[in-house]
Amino acid sequence: MNRPESDNCCSGTKSTEELTQKSYSRPDKDVETTNLSITKMDCPTEEALIRSKLSGMEGIYHLDFNLVQRTLQVHHAKGMQGELLAVLGTLDLDARLANAVDRDTAPPPATANWWVLGVAAAAALASEVVYWQQGGNNWLVMLLALTAIAGGGLKTYKKGWIALKNRNLNMNALMSIAVTGALLIGHWPEAAMVMVLFTLAELIEAKSLDRARNAIRELLALAPETATVQMDDGRWEEISAKQVDIGSRVRVRPGERIALDGEVIEGLSAVNQAPITGESLPVDKAPGDSLFAGSINESSGLEYRVTAAADNSTLARIIHAVEAAQGSRAPTQRFVDSFARWYTPLVFVVALATAVLPPLLFGGAWLEWVYRALVLLVIACPCALVIATPVTIVSGLAAAARHGILIKGGVYLEDGRRLRWLALDKTGTITRGKPAQTDFEPWANNDVNTVRSLAASLAARSDHPVSMAVAQAAQDDSIALRQVKAFSALAGRGVKGEIDGEDLHLGNHRLVEELGVCSRELEQRLNNLESQGKTVIMLVGKAGVLALFAVADTVKDTSREAIAELHDLGVKTLMLTGDNPHTARAIAKQVGIDRAEGNLLPEDKLREIEVLTEQNHTGMVGDGINDAPALARADIGFAMGVAGTDTAIETADVALMDDNLSKIATFIRLSRSTSRILRQNIVMALGIKAVFLALAFAGLASMWMAVFADMGTSLLVVFNGLRLMHR
Ligand SMILES: Nc1ncnc2c1ncn2[C@@H]1O[C@H](COP(=O)(O)OP(=O)(O)OP(=O)(O)O)[C@@H](O)[C@H]1O
Numbered sequence: 001m002n003r004p005e006s007d008n009c010c011s012g013t014k015s016t017e018e019l020t021q022k023s024y025s026r027p028d029k030d031v032e033t034t035n036l037s038i039t040k041m042d043c044p045t046e047e048a049l050i051r052s053k054l055s056g057m058e059g060i061y062h063l064d065f066n067l068v069q070r071t072l073q074v075h076h077a078k079g080m081q082g083e084l085l086a087v088l089g090t091l092d093l094d095a096r097l098a099n100a101v102d103r104d105t106a107p108p109p110a111t112a113n114w115w116v117l118g119v120a121a122a123a124a125l126a127s128e129v130v131y132w133q134q135g136g137n138n139w140l141v142m143l144l145a146l147t148a149i150a151g152g153g154l155k156t157y158k159k160g161w162i163a164l165k166n167r168n169l170n171m172n173a174l175m176s177i178a179v180t181g182a183l184l185i186g187h188w189p190e191a192a193m194v195m196v197l198f199t200l201a202e203l204i205e206a207k208s209l210d211r212a213r214n215a216i217r218e219l220l221a222l223a224p225e226t227a228t229v230q231m232d233d234g235r236w237e238e239i240s241a242k243q244v245d246i247g248s249r250v251r252v253r254p255g256e257r258i259a260l261d262g263e264v265i266e267g268l269s270a271v272n273q274a275p276i277t278g279e280s281l282p283v284d285k286a287p288g289d290s291l292f293a294g295s296i297n298e299s300s301g302l303e304y305r306v307t308a309a310a311d312n313s314t315l316a317r318i319i320h321a322v323e324a325a326q327g328s329r330a331p332t333q334r335f336v337d338s339f340a341r342w343y344t345p346l347v348f349v350v351a352l353a354t355a356v357l358p359p360l361l362f363g364g365a366w367l368e369w370v371y372r373a374l375v376l377l378v379i380a381c382p383c384a385l386v387i388a389t390p391v392t393i394v395s396g397l398a399a400a401a402r403h404g405i406l407i408k409g410g411v412y413l414e415d416g417r418r419l420r421w422l423a424l425d426k427t428g429t430i431t432r433g434k435p436a437q438t439d440f441e442p443w444a445n446n447d448v449n450t451v452r453s454l455a456a457s458l459a460a461r462s463d464h465p466v467s468m469a470v471a472q473a474a475q476d477d478s479i480a481l482r483q484v485k486a487f488s489a490l491a492g493r494g495v496k497g498e499i500d501g502e503d504l505h506l507g508n509h510r511l512v513e514e515l516g517v518c519s520r521e522l523e524q525r526l527n528n529l530e531s532q533g534k535t536v537i538m539l540v541g542k543a544g545v546l547a548l549f550a551v552a553d554t555v556k557d558t559s560r561e562a563i564a565e566l567h568d569l570g571v572k573t574l575m576l577t578g579d580n581p582h583t584a585r586a587i588a589k590q591v592g593i594d595r596a597e598g599n600l601l602p603e604d605k606l607r608e609i610e611v612l613t614e615q616n617h618t619g620m621v622g623d624g625i626n627d628a629p630a631l632a633r634a635d636i637g638f639a640m641g642v643a644g645t646d647t648a649i650e651t652a653d654v655a656l657m658d659d660n661l662s663k664i665a666t667f668i669r670l671s672r673s674t675s676r677i678l679r680q681n682i683v684m685a686l687g688i689k690a691v692f693l694a695l696a697f698a699g700l701a702s703m704w705m706a707v708f709a710d711m712g713t714s715l716l717v718v719f720n721g722l723r724l725m726h727r
Pocket residue numbers: 425426427428462463464466467489490491492493494495506507508535536537576577578579580600601602
């Protein structure tokens with residue numbers, strides 16, 4: 001049996017992560033996937049319990065825990081579901097089958113019986129008071145203490161017992177042992193207090209986790225539940241957004257939120273797309289423009305045609321991706337998990353030694369040392385430490401989503417701060433990607449209209465931006481097109497086809513060289529145009545070069561500033577383009593990019609990235625389609641302008657909803673604050689533990705102080721993590 005999630009999976013490198021996920025997402029006919037919702041899995045210790053129970057079973061291949069959503073995905077051999085549920089049943093964690101597709105059923109919030117807990121707390125307090133008044137234990141102290149423990153701690157005992165039976169030392173087990181021990185050595189009021197405080201801590205912790213859990217669902221709540229749809233008979237009726245079919249006509253009033261993805265049919269309005277793209281300026285919409293569910297229609301009414309079902313809208317896909325991202329473990333989380341795995345048993349052993357050795361060897365007082373050992377048991381609970389990471393990562397992911405940045409895993413969020421180089425594609429990334437024809441020149445006395453018509457006929461068949469510019473210019477001048485036969489695109493070069501029996505090529509310098517029809521004179525002319533930042537393609541026929549067409553793209557308004565922001569963050573920039581080196585340099589100079597490489601075929605781009613990644617943490621940003629190999633090879637691949645596209649969201653490591661490059665700087669800054677908060681949390685959690693460890697040895701810490709500190713630390717790290725949400 002192979003189990004790739006085995007504990008020695010050490011570094012968080014992308015390749016291991018991907019391998020693990022890919023090998024299991026492949027539909028295999030013998031592997032079945034069960035999604036479970038586990039209501040009572042609110043502390044990482046429960047995860048450890050489940051893991052130890054399941055991973056030993058024959059036929060269980062892979063476990064994907066999502067603590068924040070309290071879900072577990074199990075990949076297992078076919079037909080094991082019943083057995084799986086039965087085993088989980090013995091752990092008493094309320095494991096239920098969950099439908100992965102149905103994202104609307106939020107997990108129930110942490111339940112609390114405040115009334116019982118209040119009585120328990122009062123009893124514990126009273127027991128303490130009576131103890132001090134009477135100067136010792138008596139039947140009343142004991143009765144009050146037992147009442148408190150029964151009220152506050154039965155659940156803990158139950159969970160602790162299950163854990164111990166499964167030879168798992170989780171915090172419930174530790175607490176049960178500690179409280180029982182305290183009772184046995186006669187510390188009745190304190191045992192009661194510790195149990196009540198612990199239960200309270202658990203509750204508060206669960207509540208604050210609920211907040212993190214809901215952060216992402218709150219994003220989903222951005223799309224209204226209902227939409228005003230035109231019925232077959234022409235009436236308008238408000239129906240549930242989920243029931244609206246693709247193609248329906250929907251109306252949205254000014255000030256209203258848009259319920260479904262669609263395309264404007266009628267009306268002109270400004271739409272605030274901030275919830276999707278993070279861009280706060282409203283965007284003007286006219287017929288033909290696309291709309292995103294969740295965005296806000298600001299100025300006037302619109303009618304649109306629905307283009308995606310409610311559960312497949314861009315917004316829904318964003319939320320789906322963020323939720324999935326939480327499941328994958330960030331490097332810090334792996335570190336913390338493996339730390340917790342040896343920390344708890346180690347402290348347990350130390351506690352045992354503390355209880356036994358000093359009295360045996362040095363004649364210490366038994367009761368005194370047993371008590372110190374019990375304090376150690378309380379300190380052995382790593383909950384604050386373990387909870388700190390997922391909460392921080394989830395808040396970071398949610399904050400990024402609010403900025404229109406979709407991060408596909410905690411790894412990338414943590415890694416972003418390490419980026420030293422960013423490679424950028426030119427067309428569509430730095431420039432608008434919508435070039436226009438600026439010059440055309442017949443070559444060797446050819447007839448202007450004939451060559452334009454030939455070139456445009458070829459160009460019209462291609463969707464490459466350069467071709468589109470040539471075709472558009474011809475159309476604007478009402479030049480008639482001819483019929484093209486045997487058309488094909490030549491990657492990185494241009495296109496070719498046959499018109500009236502003549503083989504024609506339309507493409508760049510590389511193509512002209514390859515056809516062997518270049519000349520000194522032509523090169524001079526090329527250099528001249530290219531050094532102005534223009535891209536030149538040539539029409540080539542039997543008689544050689546027939547004409548030159550120059551197109552120019554404009555740089556996006558945001559590019560220059562975004563590049564400067566990146567440089568301020570210490571990230572160097574490199575432009576990679578299939579376009580010629582002159583144009584590449586001219587554009588690079590305009591926006592302030594450090595280095596530019598032109599004339600690159602897709603495989604050359606890949607090689608550049610490979611060279612860079614060997615020495616530096618390197619990101620690559622592109623529009624996703626022809627740059628796919630380079631994007632995949634980079635440490636972090638960014639796809640931009642993905643809102644509305646189908647595949648790009650799924651392919652990149654980080655997807656930027658709009659095409660504003662400054663989002664990458666935002667991402668890096670967010671990554672830096674995330675790792676700062678992660679470090680703070682870990683130092684805080686470990687530091688407080690260390691202090692209490694020392695105090696416990698010195699006999700200066702009491703049990704309830706340790707519980708209190710533990711609760712305080714948990715709360716501190718959770719709130720510290722949630723702070724990110726508002727970055
Ligand atoms: N279909 C085409 N029509 C016209 N020219 C083309 C075509 N395909 C490629 N070319 C020429 O080859 C060059 C390189 O094309 P390629 O598609 O590799 O890069 P690009 O997408 O234009 O630039 P970037 O790498 O910056 O995105 C283009 O600049 C253009 O001159």
